[in-house]
Structure formats: C-alpha cells, structure tokens
Amino acid sequence: MVAKNHQTTTKFCKMMPLKIFIWALLLKLALLTAGDFTYNGFKDASLSLDGLATLTSDGLLRLTNSSSHKQGHAFATLPLQFKKSSMDKVISFSTTFVFAIVPEYPTFGNSGFAFVLSPSIHFSQALPTYYLGLFNTTNNGNQSNHIFALEFDTILNPEIGDINDNHVGIDINGCISNKSEPAGFTSDDDGQFKNLRLLSGEPMQVWIEYDGTNMQLNATLSPLWTSKPKNALLSSTINLSTIILDHMYVGFSAATGVGYSYHYILGWSFKTDGKVPELNISSLPRLPRALTSFKEKPKAISIWLPLSLSVLVLMTAASAKIIMVRKKRFLELREDWEQDFELHRLSYKQLYKATRGFKDEYLLGIGGFGRVYRGVLPDSKVEVAIKKVSHESRQCVREFVAEIVSLGKLQHRNLVPLLGYCRRKGELILVYEYMPNRSLDKSLFGEGKSILGWSQRFWIIKGVASGLLYMHEDWERVVIHRDIKASNVLLDGGMNGRLGDFGLARLYDHGGVPKTTHLAGTVGYLAPELSRTCRVTTSSDVFAYGVFLLEVACGRRPIELEKPENQQVLLDWVFANLRRGTILETRDQRLGEDYVAEELELVLKLGLLCTHPSPTARPSMRQVTQLLHGDIPFPDLLLNQLCANDPASIEYEGFNAYVLSFPSLSSESFLSSRR
Ligand SMILES: *[C@@H]1O[C@H](CO)[C@@H](O)[C@H](O)[C@H]1NC(C)=O
Numbered sequence: 001m002v003a004k005n006h007q008t009t010t011k012f013c014k015m016m017p018l019k020i021f022i023w024a025l026l027l028k029l030a031l032l033t034a035g036d037f038t039y040n041g042f043k044d045a046s047l048s049l050d051g052l053a054t055l056t057s058d059g060l061l062r063l064t065n066s067s068s069h070k071q072g073h074a075f076a077t078l079p080l081q082f083k084k085s086s087m088d089k090v091i092s093f094s095t096t097f098v099f100a101i102v103p104e105y106p107t108f109g110n111s112g113f114a115f116v117l118s119p120s121i122h123f124s125q126a127l128p129t130y131y132l133g134l135f136n137t138t139n140n141g142n143q144s145n146h147i148f149a150l151e152f153d154t155i156l157n158p159e160i161g162d163i164n165d166n167h168v169g170i171d172i173n174g175c176i177s178n179k180s181e182p183a184g185f186t187s188d189d190d191g192q193f194k195n196l197r198l199l200s201g202e203p204m205q206v207w208i209e210y211d212g213t214n215m216q217l218n219a220t221l222s223p224l225w226t227s228k229p230k231n232a233l234l235s236s237t238i239n240l241s242t243i244i245l246d247h248m249y250v251g252f253s254a255a256t257g258v259g260y261s262y263h264y265i266l267g268w269s270f271k272t273d274g275k276v277p278e279l280n281i282s283s284l285p286r287l288p289r290a291l292t293s294f295k296e297k298p299k300a301i302s303i304w305l306p307l308s309l310s311v312l313v314l315m316t317a318a319s320a321k322i323i324m325v326r327k328k329r330f331l332e333l334r335e336d337w338e339q340d341f342e343l344h345r346l347s348y349k350q351l352y353k354a355t356r357g358f359k360d361e362y363l364l365g366i367g368g369f370g371r372v373y374r375g376v377l378p379d380s381k382v383e384v385a386i387k388k389v390s391h392e393s394r395q396c397v398r399e400f401v402a403e404i405v406s407l408g409k410l411q412h413r414n415l416v417p418l419l420g421y422c423r424r425k426g427e428l429i430l431v432y433e434y435m436p437n438r439s440l441d442k443s444l445f446g447e448g449k450s451i452l453g454w455s456q457r458f459w460i461i462k463g464v465a466s467g468l469l470y471m472h473e474d475w476e477r478v479v480i481h482r483d484i485k486a487s488n489v490l491l492d493g494g495m496n497g498r499l500g501d502f503g504l505a506r507l508y509d510h511g512g513v514p515k516t517t518h519l520a521g522t523v524g525y526l527a528p529e530l531s532r533t534c535r536v537t538t539s540s541d542v543f544a545y546g547v548f549l550l551e552v553a554c555g556r557r558p559i560e561l562e563k564p565e566n567q568q569v570l571l572d573w574v575f576a577n578l579r580r581g582t583i584l585e586t587r588d589q590r591l592g593e594d595y596v597a598e599e600l601e602l603v604l605k606l607g608l609l610c611t612h613p614s615p616t617a618r619p620s621m622r623q624v625t626q627l628l629h630g631d632i633p634f635p636d637l638l639l640n641q642l643c644a645n646d647p648a649s650i651e652y653e654g655f656n657a658y659v660l661s662f663p664s665l666s667s668e669s670f671l672s673s674r675r
Pocket residue numbers: 051052053054065066067
C-alpha cells in the first residue's frame with residue numbers, strides 16, 4: 001500500500017508542471033520554517049483542540065469550562081522545527097501570550113495550565129489536576145516524554161514539592177517542577193517584587209525566551225497593560241537539547257480538579273530564531289463579563305395591572321417557586337438496591353441543615369476526593385465531617401456504597417468512624433465523625449502553632465499501626481487502605497491518631513470517579529512495585545506507612561524540592577544518614593532536646609525497613625506493632641544488608657525467611673504472625 005502510494009506520487013511529480021512543483025516546494029519550505037505566528041484573538045486561528053478546549057465566538061481560546069476533573073489542549077496544528085539536525089543545539093525561540101484564570105471559588109485553586117512543547121498532541125492517557133493533562137502516574141518524570149512545560153499552578157500540592165498555591169514553574173518531563181517561583185513580577189519603577197494572584201480572573205501577560213546558544217531560559221509575568229518587566233520571574237540555565245526533539249508541537253494544556261476554573265488565552269505570538277512580535281493588546285478579545293456570578297439581575301418590569309392583583313399573582317407564583325426550589329434542593333437519589341443500607345442512610349435535608357446549605361464558611365478543605373464540610377446534625381447534635389464525592393458512573397456506585405457501608409462496620413479506636421451516607425445525582429456524600437484536632441499534617445507542618453512533642457508523635461505512630469493491623473489482619477476480611485499519609489491521619493480529642501478515608505481509593509479503581517491523582521495512592525508514598533504491577537497489597541500499605549514514619553520523625557514531607565539535592569527525597573536522605581551512622585541527625589530539629597533517642601532511632605530504622613524495595617522483605621503490620629512495642633528485637637542485620645548493597649541489584653529473601661535463617665532472632669511471635 002505504502003509502496004504503491006509512493007509510486008503514484010513519483011509519477012504525479014513527473015507529470016506535474018514546473019510551476020506547481022515550485023509551488024509545492026515553497027509550501028513545504030514554508031511549513032518547515034513556519035516558526036512564527038501571531039494571534040491577537042483566535043477568530044481565524046487554526047489550532048488542534050481536544051477535551052474541554054474550544055474557541056468562543058468572541059475569539060477567546062477557552063481551555064477548560066465548568067467540568068471538574070477534566071482537561072483541555074490547544075496546539076498549533078503543525079509541529080515546528082526546533083533543531084537543524086538531531087545532534088544540533090536547540091534553535092532559540094520566544095513566545096508571549098495573555099491568559100486569564102477565572103475560578104469557581106476565588107480562594108481555592110483547581111489545578112492550572114501550562115505552556116507546552118511536546119513531540120505529540122495525543123494526551124489520552126494523561127490525568128487532570130496536578131498532572132495538568134500532560135502526564136500520568138506511570139510516565140510522570142520519564143525521560144522519554146520529551147515534554148517541556150511552563151506551569152501556572154494554583155494548587156498547593158506539597159507531595160510534589162509545590163511551593164505555594166500560586167506559582168509558576170519549569171516542568172521537564174513531569175509535573176514536579178525543576179524550578180518554581182511565586183507568581184509575580186519585579187516592578188521596574190521601584191524594584192519591589194509584586195505578587196500576582198493567578199486566580200484573580202484578571203488577564204496577565206507572559207513572555208518566555210530561550211537562547212539556544214547560552215541555554216538560558218527566561219520567563220516573565222506581568223499584569224496586562226504593563227510593559228514587559230526588565231527582570232525575569234524565572235531565569236534558568238538549562239540544556240534543552242536532550243528534551244526537545246527536531247520537531248515539536250507548541251501549545252497549551254489545562255486541567256481542572258475537584259472544582260473548576262475557566263482557563264482563557266486571549267492572544268498568543270510565537271517565533272523561533274528571533275524576537276517574538278508583540279501582541280496588539282488593545283485588539284485582544286474581551287473576557288466575558290461577570291463570569292463568576294452567572295445570575296443576571298432581573299429586568300425591571302413595569303406593572304400596569306391593579307396593584308392588589310399583581311401582588312396576589314406574584315405571591316402565589318413565589319410560594320409555588322419556593323416549594324419547587326425546596327423540593328429540588330433536597331432531592332436525593334434512592335434506588336431499590338439501597339434498601340439493604342437504609343440504616344446507614346442520612347437525609348440530604350439533614351446534611352443541608354447541618355452545614356447551613358453547604359456554605360463556604362463550613363468548608364474544611366478540598367481534597368483529592370472532593371469538598372469536606374464541617375457541620376452539626378440537627379437532631380442528634382453530633383459534630384460531623386461531611387465529604388461530598390462526585391462521580392460519574394452509576395454501576396460502580398452500587399459496588400462502592402456496598403463496600404463503604406461494610407467498611408462502616410470497621411470499629412477501632414484508631415480509625416475514623418463512618419456514620420452514614422447520602423446520595424444525590426452524580427454525588428455521593430459520606431458522613432464521618434468530626435475530628436476536632438484536624439489532620440496530622442496540619443499539626444506537623446502547620447506554621448506558628450506549637451509543634452507536636454515526641455511522646456505525642458510516638459503515641460500517634462503506634463495508634464496508626466494498630467488501626468492498620470486491625471484492617472490488615474484482625475477484621476473479618478483484609479482491607480487495604482491504599483492512601484496512608486500524614487494528611488489522612490486525623491487527630492481526635494485525645495490526640496489519638498486515626499486513619500481516615502479508608503476504602504475511598506477503591507472508588508477510583510472501579511472507575512467511578514474520573515481518573516485523578518489518587519489512582520493508586522499519592523506520589524511519594526507509592527511502593528516501587530506498584531508501577532509495575534498496579535496491584536495494591538498489604539505490603540504496599542506497609543511501604544506507605546514506612547514513609548509516614550519518616551515524615552513524622554523528621555517533620556518534613558517525603559519530597560521537598562527546595563532542599564539541597566541530596567535531601568530532596570526523604571527516604572534517600574535518611575538512608576544515606578544511616579550509612580554514615582548519623583541517622584538521628586535527620587530528626588525534626590524543632591523537637592529540640594525533646595525526644596527519646598532509642599524510640600526515635602527505632603522509628604527511623606523501622607521506616608527504612610518498611611520501605612524495603614522488595615515487598616516480601618517488608619515486615620507485616622503485626623511485626624511492625626511488635627517492633628514498636630519492643631516485643632521483638634529489631635532485625636538490624638536485615639537493614640545492614642540493605643545498607644551494604646545497592647538496593648536495586650540484589651535479590652532479597654522474605655522477611656520471614658530471613659528471620660528463620662537467623663535462629664537467634666526467630667521468636668514465637670514472628671512465626672505465629674502469619675495467618
Ligand atoms: C465543557 O466543554 C465540553 C466540550 O466542549 C462539553 O462537552 C461540556 O458539556 C462542557 N461542560 C459544561 C459544564 O459546560
């Protein structure tokens with residue numbers, strides 16, 4: 001087929017009059033060098049769009065709309081040439097564009113967007129939220145992505161090293177930024193740095209310049225109508241020649257999260273090998289007015305009817321309307337199969353009252369699963385945390401509700417009790433007991449407040465281990481948590497650590513919720529075998545628990561990119577210190593002298609043992625509990641073995657096999673622990 005086509009084209013070429021041939025040649029030349037374009041508005045633009053992206057009738061490029069957990073892409077239709085030959089340096093390029101992000105809630109970010117250079121425009125495997133519609137859990141960070149992006153991120157995700165919820169970052173091949181800065185600009189007038197709020201809904205202009213010879217990348221941000229500030233916001237020397245291929249597509253990618261933002265591009269100009277033409281700011285399309293308040297003010301009606309009559313009519317209509325609105329407001333979804341769960345059902349009206357209509361001031365936070373509100377149930381006066389999870393498919397919801405209700409029977413002092421659920425169209429509402437001391441990460445990393453002492457931390461660590469042991473081994477069936485981390489550990493009135501959100505990760509497995517970051521847990525806590533097998537096991541929970549131990553003892557997140565390079569990955573850093581015999585140095589320095597050296601060392605070493613690269617070498621939760629309580633000696637030899645070898649190169653025997661081969665270590669409890 002191909003050969004035949006080739007033949008016909010050659011024949012055609014021979015027959016082609018010279019004029020057409022030259023035309024074709026010129027056209028081809030033009031395509032290869034068409035590194036320039038300027039769009040002052042996108043009315044006549046030719047772009048490849050997908051997902052939520054669309055061109056509005058006003059000539060705006062709108063990358064996302066009010067759909068949550070979705071993405072949109074817009075790229076120049078043809079790839080541009082970025083190298084003269086594949087071995088050569090990257091051709092310099094520069095671009096400028098004007099954007100505006102109009103959020104649902106001005107105070108909560110919902111992901112963001114990025115300017116992108118990519119070898120392909122097919123992103124069907126990519127995830128929204130902080131993967132920005134560019135990456136997913138398996139290819140994030142992979143060098144074969146060949147993606148360069150400048151992200152404008154409005155979510156603070158400390159797990160991927162975000163510095164705040166309003167930043168600009170350089171992303172190479174993954175969503176963990178190489179370098180990022182809070183959004184803003186240095187004023188040319190007074191030399192002061194001025195913050196810019198990306199979520200303000202105001203248009204802002206960006207300039208990106210890359211000098212291929214000096215390998216210098218500058219990115220500059222400023223409010224619209226301000227001339228380009230002299231100082232770049234981000235300036236970095238970066239060799240893009242292995243990242244950028246000969247031909248790359250240029251464009252934008254945007255994603256929404258639990259909530260949404262409208263991401264608009266108003267104008268865009270791009271040029272390779274030269275200075276980018278400036279945009280004509282005054283001819284850019286206008287943003288739609290009053291985007292956030294969609295309700296138009298009612299038009300004044302002049303009433304000529306007798307006043308009494310019109311008042312009567314209006315009152316009847318109004319009360320009918322009120323009744324209808326009320327009915328709709330409290331409308332629930334109930335299906336036959338739910339009869340089995342009737343006991344666990346709470347009415348929407350109750351929950352609505354508990355939160356005064358899900359008012360923003362009752363919002364505790366927005367997490368990967370949805371919004372969480374605080375409330376007081378009107379009848380029982382019980383304080384609750386109400387989690388709203390939106391979902392798409394109906395099929396899987398049935399399975400999920402069955403699952404979650406059965407998990408509601410899990411009763412343990414270290415688990416957050418589920419009190420009930422409610423269902424509306426496309427929405428599942430879970431009601432948990434309210435935990436007055438919020439989540440552990442807030443106490444660990446929160447600023448200002450008095451920090452948690454060592455005895456409190458050790459108590460919480462032991463509590464969480466005991467809750468997890470109950471889930472893994474002591475309940476009627478094995479339950480895997482899938483998302484253990486400090487932010488999923490809540491503190492009750494007695495400062496007991498309690499695991500929350502168990503089972504929620506399942507909903508994602510069943511395909512119920514659009515794919516999100518929580519596909520199989522959280523970056524930084526994922527056991528290495530998960531990227532190969534995607535099968536969660538009790539050992540992958542143990543791995544995450546190990547990271548959690550280090551997090552609590554060291555008082556820092558698993559990945560912190562602002563740290564020096566050898567300290568960025570917590571696990572590697574603690575491990576390196578173990579090798580040097582300085583493991584205690586990794587403790588949270590804010591503890592001061594308040595710690596018990598033996599306990600601290602045990603927790604750090606246990607953290608390393610639990611994150612052993614080989615799942616079978618990790619202890620079970622029963623063994624973890626026994627080690628924490630000093631019921632069995634710590635298997636130092638196993639850790640030394642890990643120390644002495646390159647973890648990736650050796651085959652490990654199982655934890656139990658190891659214990660058996662050292663009779664001095666084997667104790668009743670080790671052997672009896674496997675059920
Ligand atoms: C968002 O855009 C997509 C694609 O254009 C469309 O299918 C969807 O209905 C839109 N959603 C909303 C809520 O407007």
